[in-house]
Amino acid sequence: xxxxxxxxxxxxxxxxxxxxxxxxxxxxxxxxxxxxxxxxxxxxxxxxxxxxxxxxxxxxxxxxxxxxxxxxxxxxxxxxxxxxxxxxxxxxxxxxxxxxxxxxxxxxxxxxxxxxxxxxxxxxxxxxxxxxxxxxxxxxxxxxxxxxxxxxxxxxxxxxxxxxxxxxxxxxxxxxxxxxxxxxxxxxxxxxxxxxxxxxxxxxxxxxxxxxxxxxxxxxxxxxxxxxxxxxxxxxxxxxxxxxxxxxxxxxxxxxxxxxxxxxxxxxxxxxxxxxxxxxxxxxxxxxxxxxxxxxxxxxxxxxxxxxxxxxxxxxxxxxxxxxxxxxxxxxxxxxxxxxxxxxxxxxxxxxxxxxxxxxxxxxxxxxxxxxxxxxxxxxxxxxxxxxxxxxxxxxxxxxxxxxxxxxxxxxxxxxxxxxxxxxxxxxxxxxxxxxxxxxxxxxxxxxxxxxxxxxxxxxxxxxxxxxxxxxxxxxxxxxxxxxxxxxxxxxxxxxxxxxxxxxxxxxxxxxxxxxxxxxxxxxxxxxxxxxxxxxxxxxxx
Numbered sequence: 006x007x008x009x010x011x012x013x014x015x016x017x018x019x020x021x022x023x024x025x026x027x028x029x030x031x032x033x034x035x036x037x038x039x040x041x042x043x044x045x046x047x048x049x050x051x052x053x054x055x056x057x058x059x060x061x062x063x064x065x066x067x068x069x070x071x072x073x074x075x076x077x078x079x080x081x082x083x084x085x086x087x088x089x090x091x092x093x094x095x096x097x098x099x100x101x102x103x104x105x106x107x108x109x110x111x112x113x114x115x116x117x118x119x120x121x122x123x124x125x126x127x128x129x130x131x132x133x134x135x136x137x138x139x140x141x142x143x144x145x146x147x148x149x150x151x152x153x154x155x156x157x158x159x160x161x162x163x164x165x166x167x168x169x170x171x172x173x174x175x176x177x178x179x180x181x182x183x184x185x186x187x188x189x190x191x192x193x194x195x196x197x198x199x200x201x202x203x204x205x206x207x208x209x210x211x212x213x214x215x216x217x218x219x220x221x222x223x224x225x226x227x228x229x230x231x232x233x234x235x236x237x238x239x240x241x242x243x244x245x246x247x248x249x250x251x252x253x254x255x256x257x258x259x260x261x262x263x264x265x266x267x268x269x270x271x272x273x274x275x276x277x278x279x280x281x282x283x284x285x286x287x288x289x290x291x292x293x294x295x296x297x298x299x300x301x302x303x304x305x306x307x308x309x310x311x312x313x314x315x316x317x318x319x320x321x322x323x324x325x326x327x328x329x330x331x332x333x334x335x336x337x338x339x340x341x342x343x344x345x346x347x348x349x350x351x352x353x354x355x356x357x358x359x360x361x362x363x364x365x366x367x368x369x370x371x372x373x374x375x376x377x378x379x380x381x382x383x384x385x386x387x388x389x390x391x392x393x394x395x396x397x398x399x400x401x402x403x404x405x406x407x408x409x410x411x412x413x414x415x416x417x418x419x420x421x422x423x424x425x426x427x428x429x430x431x432x433x434x435x436x437x438x439x440x441x442x443x444x445x446x447x448x449x450x451x452x453x454x455x456x457x458x459x460x461x462x463x464x465x466x467x468x469x470x471x472x473x474x475x476x477x478x479x480x481x482x483x484x485x486x487x488x489x490x491x492x493x494x495x496x497x498x499x500x501x502x503x504x505x506x507x508x509x510x511x512x513x514x515x516x517x518x519x520x521x522x523x524x525x526x527x528x529x530x531x532x533x534x535x536x537x538x539x540x541x542x543x544x545x546x547x
Contacts, residue, residue: 009052009059010067010469016056031056064465068456068524071468075527076451080534084130086475089482095309096134098302099125102230103315105142106217107151107172110362112349112416113316118362119402120346120410121314122230122540123487130538131482136306139221140298141237143214147176149196152209153188154179168216169361200242200288214239224362228398229540236298244297245289252282257332270328280325295326296333303337310340312485317345317411344485347413349405368418369397373430376422377547392544397422399429399541403495406487406539427495432536435498437547438505439529442522446510449522458520463504467528470497474531487539494535501528 015035032055039053050061075082101121104114121137128135154175155164163171182188198206218235225231249266252258258266266283269276282293289297302311313323323343330338352359354368373393377386386392404421408414424430459468470493477493480486505525510518533543 008466008469009050009054010062010472011060012054013058013060014056015058028056064460065456067465067468067472068459068520071471072451072454072456072523072527075471075530079530080537081130082531082534083474083478084132086479088475088479089131092131092482093309094132094134096136096306097125097128098136098138098306098308098311099128099314100138100140100236100312101125101314102225102232103140103142104221104362105147106213107147107176108142109173109360110169112352112359115359115362115365116316116346116349116405117314118225118228118230119405119540120344120487121312122228123406123538124312124314124344124485126538126540127478127482127485131478136234136308137232138234138236138302139232141214141218141235141239143237144239144242144294146192146196148199148210148213149192149194150179150183150188151176151213152195152199152206153191154182155209155213157182164212164216167220168213169220169363172213172217173360210239224366227366227394228362229542238291238294241294241297241301242289244301245293248293248296248300249283249287249289251333252329255333257329258282268329268332270325270332280329282329292322292326292329295322296329299326299330299338299341300335303335308340310342312342312344314344314346317347319343320345344410346410349414349416352416365401366394366398369401370394372418372422373397373400376424376430380424386546392547395542395544396430396433396547399433399536401429402539402541403427403429403432403491406491408488410486410488429541432494432498432532432541433544434547435501436529436532436536436543437545439501439525439532440543440545442505442510442525443529446518446522449519449526451523454520454523455516456520458517459524461508463500463507464521464524467497467500467504467524470500471527471531474535490535490539494532494539497528497532497535501525501532504528 015031015038019031019034032053035053035056035058039051039058042051042058044051047063047066048060049063052059052061078085099121101124102114102118104110125135125137151172155172158175158178160171179188179192183192195206199210214237221235222231249258252266252268257268259269261267264285265281267276267279267281269279271277271279280292282290282296284290299311302308315323320343323341327338327341327343330341352365354364356364359365370390370393373396374389377389377393377396400421404414404416407427421428422430424434459465474493477489480489508521508524510521510525513521536543
């Protein structure tokens with residue numbers, strides 16, 4: 006039995022459809038409406054379902070319209086839909102990834118990186134202007150310790166060749182010694198000199214920062230991620246002091262008995278909810294620097310929306326941040342958004358706990374290579390390591406994006422890297438198969454395709470699914486959840502796999518072969534578009 010192409014829910018068009026409208030009434034009304042509607046050259050069949058009117062499009066028209074649209078719009082297919090025509094083009098600032106120099110790049114940072122990258126890709130695809138900001142943890146007492154640690158355990162060569170690893174090792178070593186009063190004092194002195202802009206101290210700090218960023222850039226490149234701006238807490242030391250002064254001038258800053266500075270966020274102004282913005286010695290805190298950064302970005306970029314991508318344990322922090330900005334009189338605080346995500350448990354590499362992003366990438370690559378060499382079907386691939394990495398990354402991203410971002414999940418290498426089932430490996434495999442079909446039979450020219458040859462149910466299923474792509478993009482653009490696109494692409498791959506079995510190109514008459522080739526090309530094109538939005542590089546062979 007065929008599935009209709011479009012469905013109208015009767016309840017949505019009846020004026021007084023209150024909930025007491027009975028199901029059988031709706032069914033009756035659906036039948037009455039279906040009887041009164043006439044078919045035409047576009048609609049070939051109209052029928053009533055339970056409370057719905059179903060429309061079937063002329064099959065040849067469906068095939069022609071969908072294939073032509075995919076062909077014509079290419080990488081912009083689905084994005085030119087009228088669903089997006091009323092949306093204003095906007096400027097978005099997106100802050101994501103944001104690791105701390107000399108500390109672990111943990112799985113939360115990885116999640117923030119791939120989620121932020123997806124949101125940025127989606128916004129750019131929809132025609133918005135996007136500024137991608139990496140807000141580094143590049144300031145604070147840890148640099149006092151790090152400076153002292155480097156004087157004791159540092160090695161200039163190692164710092165140049167692998168800065169992230171070396172600084173982390175130095176930091177671990179000095180932390181062991183940090184119980185010692187003398188070390189504490191030296192670290193305080195070093196950081197105080199930093200705050201006073203002592204040239205020699207600053208140049209050591211700058212070297213730590215610059216070399217770390219160089220290595221971050223190289224590793225992000227492997228992930229397919231880039232940033233327009235490497236910002237950081239260090240930029241906002243002075244500006245945070247200005248924020249404290251503004252808070253004081255507006256009468257929002259209150260001193261506690263201990264001498265710390267707080268802002269009262271409670272409804273009744275009874276201090277039931279407060280946010281601490283100043284230490285007792287007058288120095289700023291993380292939230293103060295975040296306030297300064299938000300104001301600065303508004304001045305610099307005059308954005309329409311600013312999105313912070315971090316794990317959900319920080320949602321309180323961002324609530325406070327937006328509330329304080331509003332109290333300060335910045336109405337644009339309402340256009341700030343915290344996209345939060347859940348925690349991932351159990352991500353380990355062969356070396357143990359994840360400390361560096363590079364460990365994860367190497368692990369993905371080696372495990373995938375192993376899987377590829379052990380399967381019989383693996384063709385000789387030009388660059389096996391490169392392919393393994395792209396396929397492995399697809400696996401990581403799909404495992405991460407399958408559910409709601411806010412849900413926690415248990416990470417499993419075996420589950421992520423399975424070639425059967427709803428995995429990134431399956432998406433890549435489907436893409437590679439469809440690609441090799443094109444290599445084998447050449448590209449179909451759309452102009453001479455006889456769409457009457459695409460009437461089998463399995464072909465229709467693929468066409469219907471392609472037709473829905475814009476709706477899925479629209480849903481993801483509304484709630485910034487990648488799962489809509491993920492489940493769409495997985496379904497597309499399953500439908501394409503079935504069609505690939507039942508609708509052979511080889512051995513068919515030229516007409517039929519051309520039409521099928523065109524269908525598979527369209528499926529591959531949309532699959533590739535969706536994968537790229539998610540931050541996945543489609544592979545041509547596997």
